[in-house]
Amino acid sequence: MDSGDPGPLRAQPGSVDDFDAAWQATVGSIAAARRRPGDSGADAVGVTVLTGFLGSGKTTVLRRLLAEPAGLRIAAVVNDIGPVNIDAAAIDGLQVASRTPERVELTNGCACCALVDDLAETLEGLAGARMSDAIVVEASGVADPATLALAAEGAAGCMLDGVVAVVDAQHLASQLSDPRVGPAVRRQIDVAHLVVLSKVDQVDSAEVAGLADLLGRLAPGRMVVPAVHGRIDPRLLLGAALRGATFPADTGEHPFEVASAVVTPTRPWQRAEVAHWFELSPPGLMRAKGWFSSPDGGCHEVQAVGRSWRIVPAGSAHDPAIVLICSSQEAVDSAVASLLNLDELTSGQRRPSG
Numbered sequence: 001m002d003s004g005d006p007g008p009l010r011a012q013p014g015s016v017d018d019f020d021a022a023w024q025a026t027v028g029s030i031a032a033a034r035r036r037p038g039d040s041g042a043d044a045v046g047v048t049v050l051t052g053f054l055g056s057g058k059t060t061v062l063r064r065l066l067a068e069p070a071g072l073r074i075a076a077v078v079n080d081i082g083p084v085n086i087d088a089a090a091i092d093g094l095q096v097a098s099r100t101p102e103r104v105e106l107t108n109g110c111a112c113c114a115l116v117d118d119l120a121e122t123l124e125g126l127a128g129a130r131m132s133d134a135i136v137v138e139a140s141g142v143a144d145p146a147t148l149a150l151a152a153e154g155a156a157g158c159m160l161d162g163v164v165a166v167v168d169a170q171h172l173a174s175q176l177s178d179p180r181v182g183p184a185v186r187r188q189i190d191v192a193h194l195v196v197l198s199k200v201d202q203v204d205s206a207e208v209a210g211l212a213d214l215l216g217r218l219a220p221g222r223m224v225v226p227a228v229h230g231r232i233d234p235r236l237l238l239g240a241a242l243r244g245a246t247f248p249a250d251t252g253e254h255p256f257e258v259a260s261a262v263v264t265p266t267r268p269w270q271r272a273e274v275a276h277w278f279e280l281s282p283p284g285l286m287r288a289k290g291w292f293s294s295p296d297g298g299c300h301e302v303q304a305v306g307r308s309w310r311i312v313p314a315g316s317a318h319d320p321a322i323v324l325i326c327s328s329q330e331a332v333d334s335a336v337a338s339l340l341n342l343d344e345l346t347s348g349q350r351r352p353s354g
Helices: 016-034 058-067 086-092 116-129 145-154 172-177 182-191 205-218 271-279 329-339
Strands: 045-051 074-079 103-106 134-138 158-168 194-198 223-227 259-263 285-293 299-305 308-313 321-326
Touching: 045 058, 045 116, 045 145, 058 074, 058 134, 058 158, 058 194, 074 116, 116 134, 116 145, 116 158, 145 158, 145 182, 158 172, 158 182, 172 182, 172 205, 182 205, 194 205, 205 223, 259 329, 271 299, 271 308, 321 329
Parallel strands: 045 134, 045 158, 074 103, 074 134, 158 194, 194 223
Antiparallel strands: 259 321, 285 299, 285 321, 299 308
16 A cells, blocks of 8 residues: 555554455455356446545545556546536546546536436446446535446446445534534445545544544444545555445435536636635535636636635646535525625625625
């Protein structure tokens, strides 16, 4: 495992190979069950569903995997909320470095609903092209992973390699205690074969240990792997179904509803103005991501989860656009109106929107 990776929290001391050896006595029947009758599974392309709530760090995990693919050809299918697929653009520049044969976008909604047929068709196309050693589906933050997993299992030429849930060490406790958000987060954890505890460098070691114990109770039989900057050994991430037990989950109604909108800046914005807006961001803002240009010609990337936010120079130029995801239509309308009035911000208050 990479020297920057803390290693599996629930593993016995030793290397990844040592840990895998301990599992092999119990996973043989799981591997056999995953194969279709009459199918050796040798020609099927493994599909990994990468799930996690809004802002959990899924795209960071995927970017790291594509940047360090361990010699594999990995195709990425990226689903995002809203008409602008920010997450797909975030990984686009890594295709050459990762030898990724294709990156496919599924936009404007959650792949667990209207786009599930498109997902199955996309997977079959990627598998039929025989250019990929593995396929990773990055679900939107509110997608139901059970439905995505069933789509992968039913796609011709594909085999479900596992469901990986990414959870945010900084916000997991508050998310689970939120009566609106908690059920969706638990659902994603419950369906997963492997749980990635991201951003462990942002909390102290005692809190990490407590979160590991909590996840052990929420996801018995699953590995819990801590990650810093999304770094995970590909041997753990791909083939997660062979490294953790999970239980069948019925598909059902969409577990969580949000409202989204895209703000297209009409002029360059001062970084300080945008930072001030996030300090006073309206209630109900759950997630924001995108880019804006500044008067000096620079391009800046925005990432926000709840009240936590950051603005950094973008690695390359992007068309200005910021996706806002809120808890209600009223909240997103308010957020859009105030963000478009950045020139009205003062040091202490924001002009009411609406």
